[in-house]
Amino acid sequence: MAARATTLVVVVLLALSLAASATSAAVNKSCVTGSAGAAVSIGYGGARASAGAGVSLGEDAYRAACPRAEEIVRAAVEKAVAADPRMAASLLRLHFHDCFVNGCDGSVLLDDKPFFIGEKTAVPNANSLRGFEVIDAIKAELERACPETVSCADVLAIAARDSVVASGGPSWQVEVGRKDSRTASLQGANTNLPAPTSGVATLVQKFRNVGLSAKDMVALSGAHTIGKARCTSFSARLAGVGVSAGASKDLPFLQSLQQLCAGSAGSALAHLDLSTPATFDNQYYINLLSGEGLLPSDQALASSGGAFVPGADDVTSLVATYAFDASVFFQDFVESMLRMGRLTPGGGGAGEVRRNCRLVN
Numbered sequence: 001m002a003a004r005a006t007t008l009v010v011v012v013l014l015a016l017s018l019a020a021s022a023t024s025a026a027v028n029k030s031c032v033t034g035s036a037g038a039a040v041s042i043g044y045g046g047a048r049a050s051a052g053a054g055v056s057l058g059e060d061a062y063r064a065a066c067p068r069a070e071e072i073v074r075a076a077v078e079k080a081v082a083a084d085p086r087m088a089a090s091l092l093r094l095h096f097h098d099c100f101v102n103g104c105d106g107s108v109l110l111d112d113k114p115f116f117i118g119e120k121t122a123v124p125n126a127n128s129l130r131g132f133e134v135i136d137a138i139k140a141e142l143e144r145a146c147p148e149t150v151s152c153a154d155v156l157a158i159a160a161r162d163s164v165v166a167s168g169g170p171s172w173q174v175e176v177g178r179k180d181s182r183t184a185s186l187q188g189a190n191t192n193l194p195a196p197t198s199g200v201a202t203l204v205q206k207f208r209n210v211g212l213s214a215k216d217m218v219a220l221s222g223a224h225t226i227g228k229a230r231c232t233s234f235s236a237r238l239a240g241v242g243v244s245a246g247a248s249k250d251l252p253f254l255q256s257l258q259q260l261c262a263g264s265a266g267s268a269l270a271h272l273d274l275s276t277p278a279t280f281d282n283q284y285y286i287n288l289l290s291g292e293g294l295l296p297s298d299q300a301l302a303s304s305g306g307a308f309v310p311g312a313d314d315v316t317s318l319v320a321t322y323a324f325d326a327s328v329f330f331q332d333f334v335e336s337m338l339r340m341g342r343l344t345p346g347g348g349g350a351g352e353v354r355r356n357c358r359l360v361n
Helices: 002-021 069-083 087-099 132-145 152-166 186-192 200-209 214-225 247-261 283-289 296-302 315-324 326-341
Strands: 030-034 037-042 048-052 055-058 228-230 269-271
Touching: 069 087, 069 132, 069 152, 087 132, 087 152, 087 214, 087 326, 132 152, 152 326, 200 214, 200 296, 214 283, 214 296, 214 315, 214 326, 247 269, 283 296, 283 315, 296 315, 315 326
Parallel strands: none
Antiparallel strands: 030 037, 048 055, 228 269
16 A cells, blocks of 8 residues: 555656646636536637538537437436446447548448448447447437437537536537438548557557647547456557556556456456546546556557657646646547547538438438
8 A cells, every 4th residue: 555655646746747847728718617626618619610521510500400409318328327337438439439430420320231331340340339229219319309400420429528427527518510421431440540559659640640639639538537448458458568667567457457357258348447437537647647557558648658759749748737637638628529529521522411320311
């Protein structure tokens, strides 16, 4: 226990030192609240935001056409998370995996059909993505309330926000107005999404490929403060990949993971955040400074080798800043979620509002 206390003191001192030198985020005009306490000031980039490809997103697209839309989504998400706390992370992940492949267009929800292969069987998604039945239930109720009005892509964006809130995290106004794609990209899902073994340089490049920054990458990685991962996802971590500079401090954590995974054939599940597994907070970053990031791609953010990428933000300093101040993390996370939510297909296709999220109309 004494050794553990000493480690925590060192972590806090490191966070204080690095946070003092970090540049504070700009304050803008809207507010978001969360479990960190006082309201966090953020900006939304104006009343409406251009998402590219002729799509204009706003906060009131359904105010008249489907006034109960957000209420319907929120109630369903709260029910699902109450029954299975892990579902919050699963729904948040669905939105992420959707947006990183040809933009936020609901393509991740399409089922395979004869002569059509969707994204569900891609390596990062197969036997991994979950929560489709929750989206199905939400869409069915929305179709009863206001047929062919709320897109599946918007359902994913709203459900992601409500999953964060249901786990004690910040709230924000979701920009809506997306259309659903009639196509999907198996290749895009296989190549665009970061792998759990990715290093910092790869992570930064994956985010830059879709127009997001290194800072967005560090902030959105904080979503790993909730949810679970299979042993197969962090087996490289057990082999020493992503071990931090003070490697000895990682050993008790890694030994506990080895015990969990032994004899499970890789199917056992571990919490991404062992300390507060069902709470959306900044504990993820504290864990990284303690050498207790679960995935190699997580721990790499706090490791000395490769923490600096030419032209990128100081990744390690951001980790320390977020570990020290949950309100800064919440603010940056929300801003990055909004930026990610504005990613749209580059082809400029008109899209549609699907009646069934698994099928094109």
